[in-house]
Amino acid sequence: MPTPQRVALLGATGSIGRQTLEVLRRERARFQLVAISGGERLSELAAIQREFAVKRVGVKTSAHRDALAALVPASVEIVVGDEGLSSLARDGDVVVNAVVGFAGLPVTIGALEAGARLALANKESLVAAAPLVATARRTTGAQIVPVDSEHCAIYQCLAGASTLPGHPDVRRLLLTASGGPFRGWGHEQLARVTRADALRHPTWSMGEKITVDSSTLMNKGLEVLEASALFGVEAARIDVVVHPQSIVHSMVEYVDGSVLAQMSRPDMRLPIAYCLGLPERLDHAWGAMDFASGFELTFEAPDRDAFPALDLAYEAARLGGAAPAWLSAANEVAVDAFLRDRLRWREIVDVVAAVMDHYVADPLNTLEALYDNDATARRLAAGNLPR
Ligand code: NAD
Ligand code: MG
Numbered sequence: 001m002p003t004p005q006r007v008a009l010l011g012a013t014g015s016i017g018r019q020t021l022e023v024l025r026r027e028r029a030r031f032q033l034v035a036i037s038g039g040e041r042l043s044e045l046a047a048i049q050r051e052f053a054v055k056r057v058g059v060k061t062s063a064h065r066d067a068l069a070a071l072v073p074a075s076v077e078i079v080v081g082d083e084g085l086s087s088l089a090r091d092g093d094v095v096v097n098a099v100v101g102f103a104g105l106p107v108t109i110g111a112l113e114a115g116a117r118l119a120l121a122n123k124e125s126l127v128a129a130a131p132l133v134a135t136a137r138r139t140t141g142a143q144i145v146p147v148d149s150e151h152c153a154i155y156q157c158l159a160g161a162s163t164l165p166g167h168p169d170v171r172r173l174l175l176t177a178s179g180g181p182f183r184g185w186g187h188e189q190l191a192r193v194t195r196a197d198a199l200r201h202p203t204w205s206m207g208e209k210i211t212v213d214s215s216t217l218m219n220k221g222l223e224v225l226e227a228s229a230l231f232g233v234e235a236a237r238i239d240v241v242v243h244p245q246s247i248v249h250s251m252v253e254y255v256d257g258s259v260l261a262q263m264s265r266p267d268m269r270l271p272i273a274y275c276l277g278l279p280e281r282l283d284h285a286w287g288a289m290d291f292a293s294g295f296e297l298t299f300e301a302p303d304r305d306a307f308p309a310l311d312l313a314y315e316a317a318r319l320g321g322a323a324p325a326w327l328s329a330a331n332e333v334a335v336d337a338f339l340r341d342r343l344r345w346r347e348i349v350d351v352v353a354a355v356m357d358h359y360v361a362d363p364l365n366t367l368e369a370l371y372d373n374d375a376t377a378r379r380l381a382a383g384n385l386p387r
Contacts (some may be wrong), residue, residue, distance in 0.1 A: 004032040007276070008092030008116075010058065010085055010107045011099035012048055013038035015207045016121040016147065016268060020096050021048065023273045026284055031276065035088040037099070046071035056091060058084040086110040094276060096147070097122040100209050101332050102374055105129060108136075109367070115141030119275035123148055123226040124332070128325035128374065130229040131364045144230060145275040150175050150223055151230055152271035153249035153262035158231065161252070166232050173227055174251040174259070176243040177302060178203045180215045183244060190306060193345035195338065203246035203266050212335045216348055217302065221313025222331075225324045228317055235317035240310060242300045247289070265289055309349045312356060322362040325370060326377040330355035333381035342385060355380045 007024065011017045017038075024031050037058030038045040049057055049072050056077045059065050065078045072078070079087055082105075089095050089110030096119045097107040104122030108129065111118040113136055120126060126133055126144075137144055146152050154173055162169040181200050182190060198215040199208060206214075213219035220240050228235045241251075249271075251261040264270050264287030273282045304310050309331075316323040334351040337343040343351065355377055364370055 004030055005276075006034045006091065006093045007031045008035035008088050008095045008111075009033060010035070010037045010088060010095070010097055011039075011104070011122070012036040013041045013044045014098055014100060015205070016096075016098035016272070019268050020098060020272050020276075021052075023269055023276060023282070023284075024052070027276075027282060030282075031094075035091040037085060037088055039099075039103075042068050043071060049076060056088055058088045082106045089116070090114040092116055094119055096272070096275075097125065098147075100124075100207055102128055102329060105370075108133060112136035112142040112144070113139055115139045117143045117145060117275075117278070119147050119272070120144050121147040121272075123222050124328050126229050127222050127225045127328050129364075129367075129370055130225070130324060131321070132367060132370060133229065145278060146226075146230055147268070147271050147275050148223065148226065149266070149268065149271050150250040151227055152274055154227060154231065154252055156262045156274070157250070157252040157260040161254075166234075169255055170233065170237070171253045171255050171257075172237045172239055173231065173233055174253060175220060175223055175227060175238060175240050176246070176248050176250050176299075177217065177220045177240055178214065178246045179242040179244050179300075179302070180217060182215055182306075183242065184303075185306065187306065191344075191346055195341060195345075198338070198345055202244070204268075206268075208339055209332070209335055212338060212348070213331070215345070216309045217307040218309035218313070218331050218335075218349070218352070220302070221309045221316075222328060224310075224313050225317055225327075235314055240302050242302050243297065245295070245297055247295075247297055263289065307349075308353070312349065312352055316356065319359065319361070320363075322364045322370070322373040323356070323359055325364065325373050326355060326359050327352060329374045329377035330381040333378050333385075337385050347386075351381055351384045354384045 033052040035056045058079045086106035089107045094117045095111035097104050098121045101124050105125040108125040198212050201211050224238050246266040248261045253259045267287035269286040316327040330352045334348040
């Protein structure tokens with residue numbers, strides 16, 4: 001048996017984190033979990049440490065460090081904050097970024113600078129830092145493989161495509177969207193959406209932030225930006241197609257009209273296992289389909305009038321530079337306010353639009369510039385919340 005791959009799993013206590021642990025449990029000989037982190041839920045973090053005998057653990061604050069220290073053996077190293085995340089991201093051959101939001105940035109940058117394979121679930125860091133990630137991923141050995149199901153599908157459908165920059169043999173990328181819980185709803189119904197409504201996703205069970213993003217279609221908007229940064233294809237060549245069954249995870253249309261799609265039942269363990277196993281496929285048929293049972297696949301255009309988040313994301317892509325960072329930061333503030341019952345559902349996208357009206361062009365050449373832009377967009381978003 002070859003030496004196991006060293007895996008760092010940051011955001012181990014979340015939805016993607018837990019599903020990654022399920023994959024690792026089935027593949028103990030192949031992978032060794034060397035580093036984990038979590039934001040809250042310290043007893044869960046301690047249980048993971050114990051189960052996998054993890055040597056290094058990251059937490060958010062020094063108060064969390066003190067509390068965790070009482071739950072794990074003294075030999076375990078506990079690191080704190082952004083610096084801690086960044087150092088853990090340099091530990092693995094494979095680094096799974098399962099942190100939610102802009103807080104995942106140190107993991108993305110750290111893993112790429114260390115020349116690791118980054119299994120990226122945390123789309124917000126890539127969306128916000130695209131110009132900086134483009135530089136960081138040039139490190140020898142660095143590689144990004146997308147955990148996000150749509151992008152993992154496109155990654156697979158691009159196998160065999162031209163390796164020239166921008167994929168000239170690809171006409172367009174087709175990102176599929178379930179449409180979320182409010183597909184087909186009119187403005188009047190949308191005006192009455194509650195927190196519980198928005199947290200009821202029709203096909204996927206996920207963390208709260210991405211579930212709300214799926215209900216506004218901001219998740220799909222972020223995914224357009226994510227796909228553009230990952231594959232070097234401009235947003236004008238990326239289309240969104242609503243596909244309520246969430247079986248076709250995305251598609252690539254080539255210039256000869258041929259369309260390649262990747263399919264499975266919706267199960268995030270499949271893209272996670274794909275990213276961990278590369279270049280091999282792991283022998284667990286998560287998401288396997290039963291064609292004999294008979295089912296339909298349907299496709300339709302998104303309702304861009306009812307879900308203006310999509311157009312906001314395309315506009316941010318057109319502007320480039322720090323505009324996607326502003327979009328994502330404003331959205332994080334607005335979604336957080338919605339989840340704390342401080343904002344109505346309809347107002348989430350209104351807040352983002354109001355912030356984007358103030359965008360001042362910035363090419364985003366440095367990490368300092370990114371943190372400045374993020375802070376400005378957050379401040380403006382907070383100023384647009386109801387008092
Ligand atoms: P989640 O809320 O379930 O988990 C988030 C994890 O990040 C937790 O471990 C939490 O403790 C940690 N965390 C939160 N705030 C932090 C902070 N400030 N500093 C450090 N750690 C922090 O989220 P999730 O649904 O697992 O999503 C994680 C990422 O994966 C998101 O970017 C999401 O868009 C993406 N994603 C998720 C799914 C899914 O099925 N859940 C699918 C595709 C992409
Ligand atoms: Mg997705």
